[in-house]
Amino acid sequence: MYSDTFSKNIFMILPGFEAQRIDNFLHNKLKGVPRSMIYRILRTGVVRINKKRIKPWYKLQIGDEIYVPLIRTMRSKDANISHKTALVTALKNSIIYEDEYILGLNKPSGIAVHGGSGLQYGVIEALRSLRPVTEFLELVHRLDRDTSGVLLLAKKRSSLRMLHEQLRENSMEKNYLALVQGRWPIHVQIVDVPLLKTIQFNHHSMVRVHQDGKPSQTLFQIKENYAHIATLVQASLITGRMHQIRAHALHIGHPIILDNRYGNSDLSKHFKGIGLQRIFLHAATLSFIHPHTKQITLLSAPLDKQLNNCLKSLRFSTTPIK
Template sequence: MHNDIFSKNIFMILPGFEEQRIDNFLHNKLKGVPRSMIYRILRTGAVRINKKRVKPWYKLQIGDEIYVPLIRTIRSKDANLSKKMAVVTALEDAIIYEDEYIIGLNKPSGIAVHGGSGLQYGVIEALRSLRPATEFLELVHRLDRDTSGVLLLAKKRSSLRMLHEQLRENSMEKNYLALVQGRWPMHIKIVDAPLLKTIQCNHQSKVRVHQNGKPSKTLFQIKENYAHIATLVKASLVTGRMHQIRAHALHIGHPIILDNLYGNSDFSKHFKGIGLQRLFLHAATLSFIHPHTKKIILISAPLDKQLNNCLKRLRFSATPVKCNQFNCFL
């Protein structure tokens, strides 16, 4: 059963509400109105501030008079909400950086960056529905579906070109955290091994170290040891091949925990027993030159609850050797 309500609102901005973005203000005031509708009425100019059109990122000033048109809001107890809307809501909470030019997202594990391969939606489709007022929105780079962490999107074509140029020149700094099987050898700090892409019989893509592959280099640094059970490593990409960290970890003989493609399924069962249900690979930081300000931007994404809990359980059952650089994430 649906309950339709119609509302017409005029708001006056009082002290304490200044400097808030208009899109966020309306999202808080218009309960039950989807954020996509709020962006739509802002984009079309239906919302007026002091009788003028404004952008979604307009920051309110004391004395601003906001006129919001008649809105048809649907409130429903219908439990048949689409999975896409659940993803959209999760991604809204996962935005960790945004300005007029870029969006930085802490992508959850299990969500593909784009639709395809049997998926009707992905990060890019969901964010476009969240930002209908944004005329241009494209992925700057990609993350595997099961990998979490920093994902960058461009809101202008010029920004995308500049960021892609940094990718080509390998001037972006991408740092990952990975939990690998066993004790990582202290002397292995660089894996420089070419990767060749293959297609399996189930049409799934995979890479392997092969002399005919593309040059691929990953830097590894031990962050924390858990007896001889596992090692938390920082992996920094010098090149950006598909599944590069996962394949290089396997090549050394220390695959990433719960890696269904490259890992050891028997060994991973132990970690499922302590609550880990996903690949332990997380894009922790991304550093790049901002396409507009030309300043260096560092976006950091914290580990999710499941990964953090896994590390806590390991620390409880083993005596780790701690390192300092990523303590803020652990």
């Protein structure tokens, strides 16, 4: 069962909505329209601002009048409604902090932060459904689909600008918990090697250590050893490159357990046998300056049941992996 949705929109940019890119603005306003379709109508020039064609990266100004023509989208009613309802319920129970300026979430593993690549709904789409009267709701940063933990969203344009400035200045403190293969060397407390983005894993992006890459630094602290099987480490980001912790752990020779891109598949059978079904990487804490109170704010996300059970099993295990 499919239904067609048609919409014709004219938007006027008011104070508070300026300086954002037109593609992001339309993605927020045109509910249910895939991001790929938004890019397509921008590239073809059918979206007009002040009766003129614009580029997808055009930044809005106060007083801009945006004309968007008829848009036709196709939706599978039953499947989409069922998936969206389950996702909204899961995220409703995962909110760890909220006020009128920001929202903090303990994102479950397996949920993408936004729709795309075959996914109708992600975190941002589900939360917008959960908060229909909230005029503005945008991701401050991202987490990989299989990574769990603290995810921060802004509920005001001004909050997003302030938080993005902290990201650019590397003044946010992000701490992750990762279970890595083997015994992490005590002397390795910082990994400082450049990372270069490439396309190679099933046409997906990866990074690798390369002299032409961007400067990347991660602090590592041992939290718990499990014989010679694995080590629980805290990884603190100094820079925020894509897959930085995963690539740096691999570089040291201790990849993250069940990392399907940078890990060691030989260990998968053992850890799946004790109930671990996904990468052991969790965004444990996020510290930042609150955009309104200007006070240091710390958001913490506890490990989920699967990760906790994995650690309990390791604590009672005395048989090393051969």
